[in-house]
Amino acid sequence: MNSIETKLNKARTGKITPIKQDSEEKAIISVRDLNLFYGEKQALFSVSMDIQEKEVTALIGPSGCGKSTFLRTLNRMNDLIDSVQINGDIVIDNENIYQTNDVIKLRTKVGMVFQKANLFPMSIYDNVAYGPRMQGLKNKKELDKIVEESLRGAAIWDEVKDRLKTSALGLSGGQQQRICIARAIAMKPEIILMDEPTSALDPISTLKVEELIEKMKKDFTIVIVTHNMQQAARISDKTAFFLNGEVIEYEQTDKIFSMPNDQRTEDYITGRFG
Amino acid sequence: MRTLKDNILRGFLWFAAFLTVAILVTIVGYIFMKGYRLINFDFIFGDYSPTGHGGIWPMIITTIYTIIISLIIATPIGIFAAVYLQEYAKQGRLVRMIRFATESLTGIPSIIYGLFGAVFFVTTLKLGMSIISASLTLTIIVLPVIIRTTEESLKTVPNTYREGSLALGTTKLQTLYKVILPSAMPGILSGIILSIGRIVGESAAIFLTAGTVAAMPEGIFSSARTLTVHSFLVTQESGDIELASAVGIVLIVIILVLNLLATFISKKLNKANY
Numbered sequence: 001m002n003s004i005e006t007k008l009n010k011a012r013t014g015k016i017t018p019i020k021q022d023s024e025e026k027a028i029i030s031v032r033d034l035n036l037f038y039g040e041k042q043a044l045f046s047v048s049m050d051i052q053e054k055e056v057t058a059l060i061g062p063s064g065c066g067k068s069t070f071l072r073t074l075n076r077m078n079d080l081i082d083s084v085q086i087n088g089d090i091v092i093d094n095e096n097i098y099q100t101n102d103v104i105k106l107r108t109k110v111g112m113v114f115q116k117a118n119l120f121p122m123s124i125y126d127n128v129a130y131g132p133r134m135q136g137l138k139n140k141k142e143l144d145k146i147v148e149e150s151l152r153g154a155a156i157w158d159e160v161k162d163r164l165k166t167s168a169l170g171l172s173g174g175q176q177q178r179i180c181i182a183r184a185i186a187m188k189p190e191i192i193l194m195d196e197p198t199s200a201l202d203p204i205s206t207l208k209v210e211e212l213i214e215k216m217k218k219d220f221t222i223v224i225v226t227h228n229m230q231q232a233a234r235i236s237d238k239t240a241f242f243l244n245g246e247v248i249e250y251e252q253t254d255k256i257f258s259m260p261n262d263q264r265t266e267d268y269i270t271g272r273f274g
Numbered sequence: 275m276r277t278l279k280d281n282i283l284r285g286f287l288w289f290a291a292f293l294t295v296a297i298l299v300t301i302v303g304y305i306f307m308k309g310y311r312l313i314n315f316d317f318i319f320g321d322y323s324p325t326g327h328g329g330i331w332p333m334i335i336t337t338i339y340t341i342i343i344s345l346i347i348a349t350p351i352g353i354f355a356a357v358y359l360q361e362y363a364k365q366g367r368l369v370r371m372i373r374f375a376t377e378s379l380t381g382i383p384s385i386i387y388g389l390f391g392a393v394f395f396v397t398t399l400k401l402g403m404s405i406i407s408a409s410l411t412l413t414i415i416v417l418p419v420i421i422r423t424t425e426e427s428l429k430t431v432p433n434t435y436r437e438g439s440l441a442l443g444t445t446k447l448q449t450l451y452k453v454i455l456p457s458a459m460p461g462i463l464s465g466i467i468l469s470i471g472r473i474v475g476e477s478a479a480i481f482l483t484a485g486t487v488a489a490m491p492e493g494i495f496s497s498a499r500t501l502t503v504h505s506f507l508v509t510q511e512s513g514d515i516e517l518a519s520a521v522g523i524v525l526i527v528i529i530l531v532l533n534l535l536a537t538f539i540s541k542k543l544n545k546a547n548y
């Protein structure tokens with residue numbers, strides 16, 4: 001317990017220094033010395049990472065390596081678990097997200113798409129309009145516009161435009177997942193986190209979601225956790241390899257898949273373990 | 275051999291189901307055969323007269339009064355208590371103790387509650403033998419039922435709904451009202467239906483707190499007689515099984531109508547079904 005507190009103090013006072021100077025790219029998320037504990041068990045070890053704006057960053061690694069846990073620190077979803085303790089800094093848009101109390105504002109800025117489509121038992125329209133409505137938007141015209149834009153943004157408008165008022169749960173798994181993406185887009189976030197968004201989908205739906213992600217990166221910064229290394233190779237600009245709660249390697253995707261620096265990365269991507 | 279086993283088991287299952295239905299049909303049929311001759315317009319809507327066969331309209335009104343008042347008090351308290359236990363409270367010893375207490379309360383014979391009501395509401399609070407005393411006593415009786423069923427139905431709301439809603443930058447309260455409670459509504463309503471059954475079926479506790487005055491109640495502070503108490507007294511005083519059965523038929527119909535109403539409302543509320 002004591003050690004956690006000292007680490008926490010150390011982390012809070014430590015200055016934020018960029019990992020790597022890169023004048024052309026702007027880091028929208030900067031993570032420094034992030035440690036995360038589930039009770040006494042440490043799940044993330046001193047993670048530091050700069051995530052660039054309007055890029056797709058893939059997090060790969062074997063099950064239980066901490067990649068999903070890390071993703072969930074970025075919009076503070078881990079707050080929902082009582083036993084979680086975090087120290088270190090995560091700066092998004094020049095704001096340390098663990099030093100502000102406005103989690104609501106953070107989550108409107110950092111959207112999330114989950115592993116399994118989790119649409120609410122409402123109509124398609126109500127699902128997409130849910131976020132803006134909860135922010136207090138009541139104007140029907142504006143809501144209509146947001147819903148249409150978001151559904152178009154998620155490349156599913158043509159499939160559902162005639163059935164907006166029907167239950168969203170009647171759609172296929174792939175369609176539901178794209179509605180989930182539309183629901184996240186409707187909040188006009190800067191960053192969208194995706195936690196293995198295609199792991200429950202068939203290959204064709206997966207392909208559609210991947211094409212969508214490619215398209216979305218011109219408007220959003222995307223951080224995606226994936227089990228599928230081909231997927232990471234196909235869609236991401238940068239890839240971080242997690243192992244046992246540590247970032248082993250964080251590099252340009254083509255580099256990490258062609259000539260990784262670390263032997264463990266190579267072993268993982270060539271399928272020797274994981 | 276295996277198909278034989280299968281057939282035997284199937285036979286048992288069928289028999290158990292048949293037996294259950296048969297018992298129900300026999301009881302309802304028996305009551306109906308005994309009492310249907312007395313059912314007519316005057317019997318139901320006529321005022322009670324101590325001489326001979328008067329109507330039971332005062333008892334119907336009293337029964338409805340107790341149902342409405344008890345539910346108005348017990349439903350919000352029960353739902354809020356369950357929401358607190360399930361959604362807000364830290365799961366620890368205190369919550370376990372409260373759960374244990376509510377579970378124990380459901381098992382206590384109603385006569386005990388009746389005695390408590392007679393001492394506390396009737397005497398100490400000086401509410402007298404009245405509909406309000408009975409309703410307050412009934413509130414205590416059905417509260418654990420509502421808390422338990424609401425908690426169970428909150429448990430069945432997938433955690434992904436909570437995460438999905440919170441990830442869209444909503445507050446906990448918004449998530450509760452817009453997503454969690456609507457999803458839990460069918461379960462909550464079945465708890466309320468169970469409660470109506472408890473209230474209508476209760477006789478001992480009402481006997482001790484509302485008294486037995488067989489007249490139209492002037493208000494909720496007057497003493498009155500519910501249908502079950504009436505049925506009990508008629509059987510006990512005059513041994514008139516026919517009359518008691520007629521009251522029984524009215525009771526069964528009231529419960530049936532209320533259950534259908536609750537199911538109808540539940541369908542209306544549960545938007546997942548459209």
